[in-house]
Amino acid sequence: MDLELLEQKPRLRGWLAIEWATFAYTAFTAVLIGCMWNTLKNPVDMLIGRAFVMGGMALTFGLYKAFPGSATRFLRNLFPLTLLAYWYPDTYEFCQCFGNLDPIFAQADATLFGCQPSLEFSRWADSKFWSETFHMGYFAYYPLIFLTALAPLFTDKHRFEPTAFVILASFLCYYLIYLFLPVAGPQYYFQATGTDIIEAGTFPEVGDWFRHNTEMRPSPGQEGLFRTLVEGSQASGERPTAAFPSSHVGISTVLLLLLWKNNRWLFFCVLPFYFALCGATVYIEAHYLIDVFGGWISALLFYKLTTCIYRRWGQPREIAVATTQ
Numbered sequence: 001m002d003l004e005l006l007e008q009k010p011r012l013r014g015w016l017a018i019e020w021a022t023f024a025y026t027a028f029t030a031v032l033i034g035c036m037w038n039t040l041k042n043p044v045d046m047l048i049g050r051a052f053v054m055g056g057m058a059l060t061f062g063l064y065k066a067f068p069g070s071a072t073r074f075l076r077n078l079f080p081l082t083l084l085a086y087w088y089p090d091t092y093e094f095c096q097c098f099g100n101l102d103p104i105f106a107q108a109d110a111t112l113f114g115c116q117p118s119l120e121f122s123r124w125a126d127s128k129f130w131s132e133t134f135h136m137g138y139f140a141y142y143p144l145i146f147l148t149a150l151a152p153l154f155t156d157k158h159r160f161e162p163t164a165f166v167i168l169a170s171f172l173c174y175y176l177i178y179l180f181l182p183v184a185g186p187q188y189y190f191q192a193t194g195t196d197i198i199e200a201g202t203f204p205e206v207g208d209w210f211r212h213n214t215e216m217r218p219s220p221g222q223e224g225l226f227r228t229l230v231e232g233s234q235a236s237g238e239r240p241t242a243a244f245p246s247s248h249v250g251i252s253t254v255l256l257l258l259l260w261k262n263n264r265w266l267f268f269c270v271l272p273f274y275f276a277l278c279g280a281t282v283y284i285e286a287h288y289l290i291d292v293f294g295g296w297i298s299a300l301l302f303y304k305l306t307t308c309i310y311r312r313w314g315q316p317r318e319i320a321v322a323t324t325q
Contacts (some may be wrong), residue, residue, distance in 0.1 A: 040097065049295045060307070088237065091178040095178060103205055105191060106291050109289055118288065128224055135219070151163075151263050155262060161314075166307055173302045174247040174302070176245075188217075190217055192210070216234065245289070245295045246292055254302065276291060
């Protein structure tokens with residue numbers, strides 16, 4: 001009697017790695033809601049939102065069990081990525097329970113660079129060409145996320161799931177920071193204080209101002225298509241939160257690293273947009289310049305961390321099917 005290995009191929013056991021990451025973040029923030037119940041504005045609504053998240057994952061899992069195949073498995077990976085638009089403003093609800101830290105970061109920019117780079121940059125590049133170039137770069141962030149996630153489907157489908165996991169898990173790493181680090185960024189802080197006092201070298205405390213006020217400065221530069229698109233997207237989804245480290249810089253760097261691995265041709269195509277995006281974060285006053293450096297450093301750390309996690313725990317298990325002869 002011999003045991004012969006007939007096949008070794010990935011078989012699904014339980015949840016996917018991207019679902020485990022989503023569940024872990026959902027559970028952690030649910031516990032955090034319970035701990036901060038009396039300081040949050042709408043804790044009941046936040047818990048209801050998490051119930052819908054779990055319900056959505058259960059639904060996609062159920063669809064896969066009922067109709068197993070590549071389409072329903074793709075849906076299971078896609079659904080957690082669509083939640084990124086929900087998790088980002090959600091961080092605002094938590095961090096506004098802590099004291100604002102913008103004076104520290106504005107002071108850091110002034111000390112390190114001798115000015116406020118976000119103000120000086122937009123004044124230096126005030127033509128319509130530069131305005132549209134940087135606003136185009138900033139707006140490119142959103143399609144770049146899904147372009148990077150979906151690119152492996154057209155080259156090497158086996159890289160889709162690890163790519164989707166690294167993107168989502170990197171986002172969640174940033175969101176974990178933003179839960180506890182209330183930095184709104186120049187477009188909010190300078191709106192609250194006025195630029196004259198900032199340029200005079202004074203950085204006043206604003207306490208819990210951003211818990212009740214979400215007005216931002218108009219985007220700098222001249223009128224144009226991409227400036228209008230950026231202002232529209234910010235008006236609908238932006239909050240005075242998540243300035244340090246810059247997730248726009250950090251995530252776009254992670255995306256570049258993934259494209260370098262998955263699709264070199266596409267990597268070089270998006271490289272100009274990446275440089276415009278990094279510059280745009282300061283140009284449109286969304287970030288202090290120190291946030292950009294924080295984004296680069298954190299991107300390398302999170303990329304390494306999330307890829308290691310996937311290699312260790314996220315890969316589908318190899319199932320050896322044996323038969324007797």
